[in-house]
Amino acid sequence: MQINHTRNGVIALCQDTPTTLARDWFSVDYWRAKNAVVGSSKGRYTTWFVQADAQAERPHWVLRHYWRGGLMEKISRDAYFYTGLSNTRAMAELALLDILYREGFSVPKPIAANIERHGLCYRADIIIERVAGAEDLVARLSKTQMSDSEWQRLGAKLAQFHRRGVYHADLNAKNILITATDFYLIDFDRGELRSPSKGWQRANLQRLLRSFNKEKSKCPALAFTEANWQLLLAGYNSALAD
Template structure:
C-alpha cells in the first residue's frame, strides 16, 4: 500500500473552522451548504459557511495528459505544490490590496510519489465573469478602460496570471473588476512576460467571438483596453 500524508494550510482568521472534511463536496452536501456550482475541467462548488460564500476547487490537469492522469501531480515537496503556491500568492495579493479573492484554506494529499490538492477561496459577491456579461450585453468604454487599468495594476507588481482569459475576469454589481484563478500564477521579475500575458487574453476574446459571433466584443474594445493598460503601466 502506498504511504499517504496530508497537509492543511488555513488563513489565520479561519483556523477555528479547521476541518479536513471541508475540502470534500459531500461535507457541504450533507449540511445543505452547496449554493451553486460551475463546470470547467471539473466541478467547482460554491459553498455557504457562516456569513460568507466560498469557492471549493479541486486541481485537475488540462490537455491530453489530464485525460490520462486527471488530478495527480508529482510530489517534490509541500512548498512546490500548486495549492500552496496559489494560496500564498493570493495572500500576497491581499497584502497589496489587489482585487483578487481572499485565500481561505488548501489541502495537499500525498500518495506515494504523487499528490492531489484542493483550495478554498472567497467567492466575489454579486459578480459574473466578463464572458457571461458580454453574451448578454455590451460594456461601456469606461469599463473596458478599467479592465485594462486593473490588469496593469497586477503587472506593475510583477503578478503573472498563467491563464488570463475572458472567463477569469469578474465584474461585480458595482462594475469593479476582479481577477480570479491564480493556479500556476507567480511573481515575476522584469517585463518581458507581460505582452505574452496580454496576447493570451486577446486570443481568448477571438476564440469566444469565433464560437459566439453575437458576443458583444469588437477589436475596438480591445484597443480601449490595451491603450488604458499601456497608460497605467507608465
C-alpha cells in the same frame, strides 16, 4: 499562514479562517450533507460554491479540486509528483493569493488549501471566498456591452497586476470577474511573481485577446470588438506609464 499537519499531508489556513476547518471541508459531499451547496461553475471540471456559515449574509466559499489537463490527464486525472510543500499547486496558489490580497489587489480572499500525500504523489484542493455580486466577462458581454470607461479601467487593472510582476498563467475572459465597481482576477493556478518584463506581459495580453476572439467565434453576439480591445490597451498603457 498556519500549517496544520494531517495524517497524509497538511492543511494551510489563511487569515480569519476557522481553526476548526478539517479535511472533510474540502469534500463537496460534506457540504451536500449540510445542504450547503449553493451553486457550481462547470468548465472542464466542476467548481462548487458552498455556504460555510448558516447566516445567509455571510460570504460564500469556492471549493476547487486540482485536476490535470492535456496528455498527463491520460496517465492520472489528479495526482501530481510531490517535490515539496511550497511547490504543490494548491500551496503555491494560496500563498500568491495571500500576498496579493494582503496588498489590496482585486483577487478573491484566500481561505485554505489541502494537500494529501500518496507515496511520491499528492492530490490537492483549495478554498477561496466567492466574490459577491460578480460575473465573468463572457457572461456579462453575452448580455450587454461594457462602456468605454469600463474597458479602459479593465486595461488599467491589468497594468496594476503587471507592474507588481503578477503573471497569470491562464489570463482569459472567464477568469476576469466584473462587479458594479471593480474587476477581479481569479484562478491563479500556476501563477507567480516575476520581474516585470515587456515580453511576458505582452504574451499575457495576447493570450487574453485570443480568449476574447475564441469566445466571439462561439458567440457572434458577444459584445467585443477591435475598438473595445484598443480601449483596453489605452487604459493599460496609460496606467503602466504612470
